[in-house]
Amino acid sequence: METTIQHIELINQYLNNLLSGEAKSNFIQKLETDTEFNSLYQEHLIVVKGIERAALKQDIANAKQAYTTTKWIKIAGIGIIVVSTIILLYTLLNSLTSEIEQPNQEQNNALIQFEKTDSTEEKETVYKDTLRTMSSTQMGIDSLVPTKQVGSSINLVRFKKQPQVIRLDVSKDTIIKCKEGTVLKIKANSFVYAGSGKPVNGTIDFEVTEYYQLSDILLANLTTTSKGEQLETGGMLYIEARQGEGLVELKSNSTIDILMPTKSKKESMQLFSGVMGENGIDWIPENEELEMMDSVEPIEESIEVPFSVVQQVPVFPGCENVNESQRRQCFTDEMNRFIQRNFNTNIGIELGLSGKLPINSMFKINESGNVVNIQSGAAHPGLIIEANRVMGLLPKMQPGMQRGRVVTVPYSIPIIFEVPNNQTTSSIIRANRDSVLVTNGNIRLNTVIYDTIYSPSRGLVEMIREVMHDADFDVNPSFIQQWNQYRKDNMIREFNKSSSDRKFLIRKQVFESKDSRFKILEDDSITRGGHVIRIPWDESKVPTTSNTVQLVPRQTYYAGNEALTEEEFINRVEDVEKTKNITTTDINNYLLKTSKLGWINCDRFIRGNIKRIKYKLKIKDSENTVVNMVFKSVNSVLPSWKMNEEYDFGTISDASEVVLVAIKKEEGRLFMDIVDTKINSNPKVDFEFKEVTLQEMKSKLKNLNSLFD
Amino acid sequence: MSDQKILEFFKNGQREKAFAQLYQLYPKIEKLILSKGGRKQDASDVFQEALIVLYRKLQSSNFKLTASFYTYLYSVSRYIWSDTQKQHSNPETSGSQNELVDFEEEISKTIHEEKKYRFAENAFSELGERCQRLLLMFYHKKMSFKEIANVMQFKSEKIAKNQKYKCLQKAKDIFKNHYKPVQS
Numbered sequence: 001m002e003t004t005i006q007h008i009e010l011i012n013q014y015l016n017n018l019l020s021g022e023a024k025s026n027f028i029q030k031l032e033t034d035t036e037f038n039s040l041y042q043e044h045l046i047v048v049k050g051i052e053r054a055a056l057k058q059d060i061a062n063a064k065q066a067y068t069t070t071k072w073i074k075i076a077g078i079g080i081i082v083v084s085t086i087i088l089l090y091t092l093l094n095s096l097t098s099e100i101e102q103p104n105q106e107q108n109n110a111l112i113q114f115e116k117t118d119s120t121e122e123k124e125t126v127y128k129d130t131l132r133t134m135s136s137t138q139m140g141i142d143s144l145v146p147t148k149q150v151g152s153s154i155n156l157v158r159f160k161k162q163p164q165v166i167r168l169d170v171s172k173d174t175i176i177k178c179k180e181g182t183v184l185k186i187k188a189n190s191f192v193y194a195g196s197g198k199p200v201n202g203t204i205d206f207e208v209t210e211y212y213q214l215s216d217i218l219l220a221n222l223t224t225t226s227k228g229e230q231l232e233t234g235g236m237l238y239i240e241a242r243q244g245e246g247l248v249e250l251k252s253n254s255t256i257d258i259l260m261p262t263k264s265k266k267e268s269m270q271l272f273s274g275v276m277g278e279n280g281i282d283w284i285p286e287n288e289e290l291e292m293m294d295s296v297e298p299i300e301e302s303i304e305v306p307f308s309v310v311q312q313v314p315v316f317p318g319c320e321n322v323n324e325s326q327r328r329q330c331f332t333d334e335m336n337r338f339i340q341r342n343f344n345t346n347i348g349i350e351l352g353l354s355g356k357l358p359i360n361s362m363f364k365i366n367e368s369g370n371v372v373n374i375q376s377g378a379a380h381p382g383l384i385i386e387a388n389r390v391m392g393l394l395p396k397m398q399p400g401m402q403r404g405r406v407v408t409v410p411y412s413i414p415i416i417f418e419v420p421n422n423q424t425t426s427s428i429i430r431a432n433r434d435s436v437l438v439t440n441g442n443i444r445l446n447t448v449i450y451d452t453i454y455s456p457s458r459g460l461v462e463m464i465r466e467v468m469h470d471a472d473f474d475v476n477p478s479f480i481q482q483w484n485q486y487r488k489d490n491m492i493r494e495f496n497k498s499s500s501d502r503k504f505l506i507r508k509q510v511f512e513s514k515d516s517r518f519k520i521l522e523d524d525s526i527t528r529g530g531h532v533i534r535i536p537w538d539e540s541k542v543p544t545t546s547n548t549v550q551l552v553p554r555q556t557y558y559a560g561n562e563a564l565t566e567e568e569f570i571n572r573v574e575d576v577e578k579t580k581n582i583t584t585t586d587i588n589n590y591l592l593k594t595s596k597l598g599w600i601n602c603d604r605f606i607r608g609n610i611k612r613i614k615y616k617l618k619i620k621d622s623e624n625t626v627v628n629m630v631f632k633s634v635n636s637v638l639p640s641w642k643m644n645e646e647y648d649f650g651t652i653s654d655a656s657e658v659v660l661v662a663i664k665k666e667e668g669r670l671f672m673d674i675v676d677t678k679i680n681s682n683p684k685v686d687f688e689f690k691e692v693t694l695q696e697m698k699s700k701l702k703n704l705n706s707l708f709d
Numbered sequence: 710m711s712d713q714k715i716l717e718f719f720k721n722g723q724r725e726k727a728f729a730q731l732y733q734l735y736p737k738i739e740k741l742i743l744s745k746g747g748r749k750q751d752a753s754d755v756f757q758e759a760l761i762v763l764y765r766k767l768q769s770s771n772f773k774l775t776a777s778f779y780t781y782l783y784s785v786s787r788y789i790w791s792d793t794q795k796q797h798s799n800p801e802t803s804g805s806q807n808e809l810v811d812f813e814e815e816i817s818k819t820i821h822e823e824k825k826y827r828f829a830e831n832a833f834s835e836l837g838e839r840c841q842r843l844l845l846m847f848y849h850k851k852m853s854f855k856e857i858a859n860v861m862q863f864k865s866e867k868i869a870k871n872q873k874y875k876c877l878q879k880a881k882d883i884f885k886n887h888y889k890p891v892q893s
Binding site: 005008016043044046047048049050051052053054055056057059060062063064066067508511512516518519520521522524525526527528529530 | 724725726727728729731732733735753757760761764822823825826827828829830831832833834836837838839840841844845848849851861862863864865867868870871872874875876877880881884885
């Protein structure tokens with residue numbers, strides 16, 4: 001290959017007439033004698049001429065463009081003169097009458113303008129997801145209505161819960177947060193008319209009924225069995241969508257993401273769809289594995305705007321009364337003061353460090369104004385811990401705003417910590433700002449807990465250096481921020497991560513951006529689109545710097561606006577009384593995807609090696625009575641089948657603690673009884689039916705709600 | 710605009726300006742092609758080809774323009790058009806016609822060569838945008854590797870050189886694979 005390159009270079013020099021007389025004659029001789037060289041020359045000539053052709057064509061096209069443009073300008077020029085002359089004449093003629101018409105014309109103008117602004121506004125909203133939260137007043141168990149089905153066979157008592165109805169625009173992505181915590185993500189244009197299969201336009205009414213509470217489940221006479229097999233439920237939903245009177249359904253291949261809130265996540269939960277039959281509901285498993293969500297994931301995509309560009313910076317406590325234009329400065333000043341006040345300057349001496357020690361801290365001020373995602377980098381892990389501790393002490397702020405919307409604001413702060421060699425005082429210097437001496441400030445507060453991870457894996461800094469093919473590449477916080485942004489935007493992508501064939505695709509924009517620190521290297525291959533495929537350096541070429549110790553803030557949890565540690569969070573979740581502070585996004589969710597509307601259930605089979613026995617009950621005076629069995633240990637409701645005078649529950653785990661709920665309806669009057677019992681082979685249960693009002697029945701059933709977690 | 714001025718443009722490397730001037734002759738050429746049964750698009754293609762031939766001729770050292778640009782372009786265009794027509798109707802007659810005068814013989818040769826280059830051009834146009842830019846900078850704009858490295862964000866001249874080589878090689882490969890068999 002080297003010789004070919006040399007040959008080509010030679011040919012180029014010859015073609016450009018750069019060769020000296022002797023070299024030139026040598027070249028011509030070589031052409032005559034060396035056939036291989038000659039054919040290379042011929043081929044090269046053709047290709048070069050071809051390239052030239054392309055350039056020529058471009059020039060000609062430009063020339064043609066220029067030619068036609070001038071032609072048209074001439075024509076247009078003449079046209080304008082003609083038209084304006086006509087207009088001039090016309091206005092002259094009409095000048096007498098125009099005074100009366102003028103106001104009318106103005107009105108028209110105004111109207112058009114109004115429409116214009118309206119349409120641009122609309123454009124903007126199209127790209128935003130619509131998020132709707134149900135107002136709490138709209139529904140509740142208190143607004144139960146008996147359905148029309150009442151009065152058919154045995155399922156006499158079935159109360160349909162009032163559904164939540166959301167009107168949504170099918171052309172937009174929509175996220176619906178239901179009252180009891182279900183979150184539905186519906187993609188744009190996923191509906192078709194039932195029957196015709198034609199796509200639906202405009203708005204539809206989306207009805208969701210949530211059945212998480214035992215009382216709701218019992219009132220709707222829902223049970224948890226799949227072909228007779230017992231299920232444990234994680235929640236049930238009934239979803240229906242309609243446009244006017246006509247039903248609409250999901251088009252094939254479209255799915256709705258469903259997040260069902262749960263306080264304690266259970267494994268092997270799966271999606272079931274329900275079929276309502278004469279004897280109640282039967283659940284059929286959908287063959288879709290349930291993705292378990294491992295971490296707390298915020299549902300709304302939060303927008304991040306860096307501190308330097310955000311329109312309204314977060315307000316540091318104390319800056320509230322400062323003029324808006326001064327707030328950025330106030331923030332930085334307060335920040336400096338805060339660090340000087342809180343940084344434990346003795347730490348340098350304690351750690352035996354000396355000299356100027358740069359520390360970089362980054363964090364985000366989230367949409368609630370809390371400081372989160374604190375990360376610091378420094379040469380010594382002790383400094384990282386200290387920097388993180390100080391940042392963790394930062395007070396809650398008013399969140400930053402961009403275009404009138406609350407946003408997350410990333411902030412990075414370089415700190416230079418100086419330990420003089422005489423080791424008497426240490427000082428903190430803020431880089432790029434006035435340096436200030438800090439003498440003392442030893443505050444200890446355990447608000448945020450960090451996990452120190454001694455990880456053998458190399459950090460981002462090393463990875464960047466591997467990619468840049470430069471072991472000394474200066475990885476500063478702003479570069480990391482930029483890098484992360486590129487990664488997020490898929491401008492830089494990593495392939496075959498842990499294999500020997502690891503490579504990065506770096507898009508050409510990365511190289512072309514202003515002040516880019518990326519350069520194309522010799523070994524890069526360039527794709528047709530101009531992007532670069534880079535094989536990163538081997539790990540051995542980039543020494544692991546001191547950052548092997550990673551300090552990771554523990555997963556932050558929020559209850560309302562309060563930041564909590566994981567431990568505290570779990571405690572609160574377990575403490576039922578306080579769970580009302582916790583929003584659905586805080587709690588782990590079951591993530592389901594459904595391709596069908598209708599009855600949806602997030603369930604799992606209860607299968608174990610516990611001895612199962614047949615369970616039948618004889619109930620006196622049991623005309624028009626429904627008996628369901630609620631389990632105390634699992635979230636499960638079993639129905640019964642009435643055979644003659646007996647209620648058959650099938651087979652049930654021996655010694656299960658259950659509650660039997662019997663509801664009877666006679667001539668419009670309701671009777672009920674609830675009995676606590678333990679499953680055994682010779683059950684003796686007597687129901688004493690008492691007449692209840694609908695309200696009383698509901699409140700009795702509500703008392704059972706604590707049986708379900 | 711006199712022919713002398715246009716020649717001046719060509720000499721100074723202001724090709725675009727020169728071409729733009731020559732385009733004023735286009736309506737006449739268009740009329741010619743239309744009268745011979747061609748469409749507007751054909752006229753545009755023929756004129757483009759004629760401009761390329763003219764340019765190539767001007768580049769070669771032993772060429773002297775004896776007629777005016779108009780006469781030259783007119784005859785070249787006419788020749789190109791009749792050549793393409795022959796190809797379409799009965800290609801076997803192309804060699805048998807002995808009425809070629811010196812001038813046409815020469816043009817015929819250039820046009821024939823140009824066809825070969827067209828294949829190379831097609832190969833070139835299949836390259837990625839970046840490769841195209843790189844090759845144009847080197848072969849067309851005659852930029853140095855140093856300048857190229859600067860413009861294209863390469864770390865060094867050497868990298869620019871290597872990348873140029875890679876791109877060229879790619880173009881050659883495409884040329885060899887796709888176009889040589891068709892052409893020969």
